[in-house]
Amino acid sequence: MVCHACGREVRVLGKLGRTSECPECGADLHCCRNCKFFDTAVANECREPVAEPVRDKAGANFCDYFEPNNKLSLTTRSGASSQDARKAFDSLFKK
Numbered sequence: 001m002v003c004h005a006c007g008r009e010v011r012v013l014g015k016l017g018r019t020s021e022c023p024e025c026g027a028d029l030h031c032c033r034n035c036k037f038f039d040t041a042v043a044n045e046c047r048e049p050v051a052e053p054v055r056d057k058a059g060a061n062f063c064d065y066f067e068p069n070n071k072l073s074l075t076t077r078s079g080a081s082s083q084d085a086r087k088a089f090d091s092l093f094k095k
Helices: 082-092
Strands: none
16 A cells, blocks of 8 residues: 555555554554545545545544555656656657
8 A cells, every 4th residue: 555644655464453554654554545445526535435424534543444545656666767758758849
């Protein structure tokens, strides 16, 4: 899963406990913002229709429907440098 606070990838083995914290930044992991059902575009910011509303989306909670997100980490490097990206961009507009 990816920590909502720092964006680091956190490996989860087994069930995530309510008091689990990110080893990198210490943020709560069992929270709405780290759940695969979290969506700011829907009512109560949750796509799970029977879950009870939670006020603090970044704080640990007791939601039984919590499932760790499966987002890709934004902190991993793909191997391409900014110079490579600039060269590719420039090559698009060569005459």
